[in-house]
Every structure is written in C-alpha cells, then in structure tokens.
Amino acid sequence: MASIETESVEQVDKVTLRVLVDKEKNKVVYAEAGKDFVDVLFSFLTLPLGTIARLVAKEDSNIEAFQFGSISSLYQSVSDLDEQYICSQNCKEMLLQPRNSMEAYCRQFKLNIDDTEPMQYFVCENLNCRRKERGCLLSIFRNQKCYCGRVLDREVFPKCLNIEKGFVKENATFIICDDLCVMPNVFGASLNLLQKLGVDTIDAIEELSVDIDKKQVVDLLKLSLISKTPLTDYILKKNQSVDNLNLRNNVEFLIGELTSDEDRQMSVKVMLRKSNEQVLFVEAEADFIDVVFSLLTFPLGGVLHMLQGFSSLSGIDNLYKSLSDLSPDIYLMSEGLKDKLCKPHCATQFELRNQILPIGATSLPMNYCHTYYDYTSRRSATDLTKEIFYSRNNNISEEKFVPFELVHPKSSTAKSSFAKGPSMYMVTDDLFVSPMSSISTVSFLKRSKVTLSDLEERVIKIGVKEGLGILKASLISTSALTIGLNQFIKTDKDIQVSTSAFSAPQGVVTPESNSEALGIDNGQSWSVRLPDGSSGTQVVDVPRSPLVEDLPLPPNIQPQKPSMNVAKKVSL
Numbered sequence: 001m002a003s004i005e006t007e008s009v010e011q012v013d014k015v016t017l018r019v020l021v022d023k024e025k026n027k028v029v030y031a032e033a034g035k036d037f038v039d040v041l042f043s044f045l046t047l048p049l050g051t052i053a054r055l056v057a058k059e060d061s062n063i064e065a066f067q068f069g070s071i072s073s074l075y076q077s078v079s080d081l082d083e084q085y086i087c088s089q090n091c092k093e094m095l096l097q098p099r100n101s102m103e104a105y106c107r108q109f110k111l112n113i114d115d116t117e118p119m120q121y122f123v124c125e126n127l128n129c130r131r132k133e134r135g136c137l138l139s140i141f142r143n144q145k146c147y148c149g150r151v152l153d154r155e156v157f158p159k160c161l162n163i164e165k166g167f168v169k170e171n172a173t174f175i176i177c178d179d180l181c182v183m184p185n186v187f188g189a190s191l192n193l194l195q196k197l198g199v200d201t202i203d204a205i206e207e208l209s210v211d212i213d214k215k216q217v218v219d220l221l222k223l224s225l226i227s228k229t230p231l232t233d234y235i236l237k238k239n240q241s242v243d244n245l246n247l248r249n250n251v252e253f254l255i256g257e258l259t260s261d262e263d264r265q266m267s268v269k270v271m272l273r274k275s276n277e278q279v280l281f282v283e284a285e286a287d288f289i290d291v292v293f294s295l296l297t298f299p300l301g302g303v304l305h306m307l308q309g310f311s312s313l314s315g316i317d318n319l320y321k322s323l324s325d326l327s328p329d330i331y332l333m334s335e336g337l338k339d340k341l342c343k344p345h346c347a348t349q350f351e352l353r354n355q356i357l358p359i360g361a362t363s364l365p366m367n368y369c370h371t372y373y374d375y376t377s378r379r380s381a382t383d384l385t386k387e388i389f390y391s392r393n394n395n396i397s398e399e400k401f402v403p404f405e406l407v408h409p410k411s412s413t414a415k416s417s418f419a420k421g422p423s424m425y426m427v428t429d430d431l432f433v434s435p436m437s438s439i440s441t442v443s444f445l446k447r448s449k450v451t452l453s454d455l456e457e458r459v460i461k462i463g464v465k466e467g468l469g470i471l472k473a474s475l476i477s478t479s480a481l482t483i484g485l486n487q488f489i490k491t492d493k494d495i496q497v498s499t500s501a502f503s504a505p506q507g508v509v510t511p512e513s514n515s516e517a518l519g520i521d522n523g524q525s526w527s528v529r530l531p532d533g534s535s536g537t538q539v540v541d542v543p544r545s546p547l548v549e550d551l552p553l554p555p556n557i558q559p560q561k562p563s564m565n566v567a568k569k570v571s572l
C-alpha cells in the first residue's frame with residue numbers, strides 16, 4: 001500500500017490518512033486511504049441501528065453524545081421495559097446488543113468499532129445429544145435447555161468459516177471526499193474533484209497526515225450521521241452542532257407507490273393532536289411492537305437497501321452509493337461479498353415471523369455438528385462445520401456429522417417475537433415503547449399540554465409503506481411517527497397542501513421524478529415556472545436540497561425583482 005502507512009504504537013491501532021486541505025476555504029478536499037480505513041468506513045453499513053444508538057451515546061469521544069433520531073429513545077425504552085412485557089431476558093439482550101450479521105468480517109479489522117461481544121455457540125454436555133440423527137441442538141445463549149433437560153452450556157467454535165479478508169482488495173487505494181463518497185484512487189478523479197470544488201491554484205492546497213484510531217472512527221461515525229462534511233468537521237475540528245438536522249423543514253419526505261400486501265398489515269390506534277396533526281402516541285398489540293423493536297436489529301446498509309439508497313443521512317447515502325458503484329472485480333473481494341454488503345441481512349436469530357419490512361435474515365455460517373474421538377488429547381471433540389470431512393485418523397466409525405438446529409432464543413414457545421402478548425403497548429412519537437396504562441396515558445397527555453378537545457383517535461393499517469415511512473423518519477427525527485405516518489393519515493386535500501410546503505401556489509410545477517418506487521424524491525431539480533419580467537413566464541430548474549437546510553434557489557432568482565415574490569415564498 002503506497003498511500004497508507006499503518007503502525008502500532010503503544011498498542012493503539014491506528015491508520016494514517018493523507019489528506020488534502022484547501023487552506024483558503026479551510027476545507028478538506030479529499031483524503032487518500034487504503035484497505036484498513038476503507039474497510040472500516042464500509043463496515044458502518046453492517047452496524048445494526050441499535051449498535052449505532054449505543055455508539056453515538058458514547059461520551060468518551062471528541063464529538064458530543066447525541067440522540068440518533070428516534071432510535072436512541074427506542075433503545076432506551078427496551079432497556080427500561082419490565083421483563084414481564086418481553087419474551088425473555090434473552091430477547092432484551094438481543095435487542096440491546098444486536099448482532100452484526102457480518103461480525104466475522106468486522107472482527108478482522110484493526111479499527112473495528114462494533115463493541116458487541118462475539119457470538120458464542122453452545123451445545124449439550126452429553127455427547128449422545130450431540131450425535132443424534134435428528135440434529136444437535138445449538139444455542140447462542142448459555143441458558144437454553146436440551147432435549148435431555150440439561151442446559152446447553154458446552155461452548156463450541158465454528159470451523160471452516162471461509163470468509164474473505166475484509167471488503168476491499170488488499171492493494172486498492174481510494175479517494176474519500178468530504179461528503180464520504182469513496183472513489184478509486186486515480187488522478188482523473190482527484191482532478192475532477194479539485195475542479196469541481198473550484199480549487200484554482202495548487203498553492204492553496206496543503207497536505208496533512210492524520211492518524212485515526214478506534215475512538216476517532218466513532219467520531220467519524222457520529223459525524224457521518226449529522227454532518228454533510230464529516231471529514232472537514234473531523235479533521236479541521238470545526239464546530240459541529242447536532243442541530244443541523246431538522247426534518248421539519250424537509251419537504252421531500254415521501255414514501256410513494258409500493259404494492260401493499262394486505263395480509264401483512266396490522267391495525268394500530270393513532271392518537272392525534274388535531275390542531276397540528278402530531279401523532280402523540282400509537283396504541284398497538286405485540287405484532288406492531290415486534291416490528292418497532294426489530295428496527296434496532298437492522299443493519300444500516302439493509303436500511304439503505306430498503307429505502308433504495310435514500311435515507312436522508314447524506315454521508316451514509318454517499319457511502320452506500322459509492323459501494324454500489326465499485327466494481328467487485330477490481331476493488332472488492334468478490335461479487336458475493338458486494339451483494340452481502342449492499343443488502344446486509346439481520347443476524348439469523350432476529351428473523352421475525354410477522355415482519356412487514358422487506359429485510360431478510362442470514363443463515364448461520366455452519367451446518368453440521370461434527371463429533372469425533374480425538375486420540376491425541378484422548379477425549380471426544382466437537383466442532384461446527386460447514387462441510388462434511390472424511391478420514392480423520394482412519395477412525396471414521398467414531399466420527400459423526402449431524403445437522404444442527406438452532407434453539408430459538410426469542411421464546412420457549414418458538415413464536416418468533418420479542419414483545420409478549422396479549423398486552424397492549426403505547427409507542428410515543430419518538431418510538432419510546434411502554435406498556436399501555438390509562439393512568440400513565442393521562443399524565444403523558446398532561447405533560448404534552450394537549451386539551452382533550454384537541455384529541456382524535458384514528459385506526460390505521462400499518463403495512464410495508466407505513467413501516468418504511470416510520471423507519472426512514474426514525475433515522476433523522478424524534479418525531480418518527482408524525483413524520484413517518486403523516487402522508488398516510490392525512491386526507492387527500494391535506495396531502496396537496498403539505499407536499500407543496502414549497503408553497504408557491506401558482507406556477508410551481510410538480511417534481512419531474514416522482515416515479516422512484518419509494519417516491520423519495522431525490523431528483524436533481526424542480527422545474528419552477530417564474531414570471532420572466534416581461535409578459536410571459538420562464539421555467540427555471542431549481543436544484544434540490546440534498547439534505548434539510550434552507551431550500552436552495554438558483555442565484556439568478558433572488559436578486560431579480562420579478563422573482564422576489566416567489567423567492568420569498570420558496571425560502572419559507
């Protein structure tokens with residue numbers, strides 16, 4: 001690796017980045033990095049949302065702790081929930097320490113930030129149980145019972161995990177832009193970038209060398225969720241405020257046409273504050289709560305896949321798009337790996353029977369329980385393997401492969417769920433889940449300062465679209481229910497008003513690209529018809545805002561008199 005040096009000093013693993021900085025603008029132009037750093041950057045996509053909520057809450061960091069949308073309060077509510085409302089202690093642990101389905105990859109990284117304990121596998125102490133033709137029970141918790149009544153507590157280790165060494169090829173080097181776009185390191189790309197950023201004289205550019213350790217990778221993860229320029233903010237230590245994200249200004253929050261599978265819908269009662277259409281809370285049964293809880297187990301990349309690359313977290317969207325654009329032949333370890341990274345599944349134990357969202361679960365990496373007598377150590381041995389091997393010490397008769405069967409950790413009744421019915425639950429706007437109680441509800445309403453006449457209850461069906469709406473909003477807002485369900489609760493008339501929050505009443509033409517399956521409008525521009533100053537009108541393409549912020553206007557609108565009227569309205 002020519003462009004990157006790695007070293008280990010005082011046992012703190014670190015990676016060195018070479019960074020080009022525009023001194024005049026005090027801005028990072030780009031960084032150059034090799035495998036060690038880029039693997040870690042892509043590993044952000046493998047992190048379950050619950051893990052991210054835990055990492056961004058870390059105080060031990062240069063970036064202040066913050067709430068990750070509504071995911072942080074959801075995480076807190078699971079932590080607070082009394083055990084009687086959750087299937088088992090295992091469930092709680094699974095949700096609070098969600099497994100990364102690609103943990104075997106991430107563990108190889110020098111700067112792996114997923115601090116979840118490694119997965120453990122347990123079988124029965126009784127050798128006969130491990131050799132049963134019908135299968136050997138395998139548990140990922142030490143407290144599950146075997147057929148024979150004993151606790152499954154003998155730890156075994158998987159063998160033959162034929163996984164690639166990381167994500168990108170060993171000698172590949174990359175350019176990482178300020179907004180986390182990752183590109184192959186060719187001079188053409190960097191020249192393009194310099195020109196695009198308006199860097200005219202090479203003299204304005206300075207080279208820096210920056211060491212990054214694990215703690216700083218957490219900083220970068222935090223910044224990638226709240227900043228449009230994470231590298232500048234990180235390297236030049238610009239003041240970073242978590243308040244950048246204010247989804248209320250985002251007019252492009254729409255989930256469009258998707259086929260809704262009526263069989264996979266669930267009814268919930270929505271308590272609305274009529275005056276501003278805020279969802280105060282949802283009252284729901286365990287099936288909906290399971291879906292809400294399961295958000296904690298979704299890997300970020302899987303979320304991006306479901307949202308077709310548009311999560312509204314611009315740095316993460318760029319990272320995901322870069323990965324999708326990289327050639328698996330040249331830059332990534334394999335095509336299969338690219339597929340796994342672009343559509344990461346939940347870890348196997350998180351598969352939910354009534355999941356409404358289109359995410360799968362991985363299968364465990366090994367299929368057989370292999371038992372044999374080890375003549376060297378003179379005792380019987382057990383491995384978990386993917387393949388059947390023959391002829392070990394010519395003692396085939398002693399050797400046995402039987403399939404293993406995962407003991408479902410969620411509940412003893414094998415129902416795939418987290419929440420325990422038949423209780424009713426209350427979910428507040430920021431996805432805080434608690435058991436339903438009329439008295440707590442009254443005090444909640446009191447705290448919310450809502451008058452009883454301002455309350456309205458509606459029953460709505462939650463299917464895939466509604467679920468994706470909540471998921472998308474949960475990443476960037478503490479009003480996941482209000483924003484996520486907004487378009488499904490409103491009447492047609494309301495929708496017309498709200499989607500034109502752009503609110504230029506006459507003259508605004510609808511967005512051109514409304515055909516993206518999820519309707520998450522990320523087209524390049526709006527066409528706006530404006531008076532041209534004489535008698536007619538002109539059509540002006542207005543670039544879209546990539547993130548929230550003020551709505552962008554082309555420079556030629558604002559100063560011109562005839563446009564002032566519209567410009568005022570547009571800038572809200």
Ligand SMILES: [Zn+2]
Nearest residue numbers: 124129146148
């Ligand atoms: Zn047993």
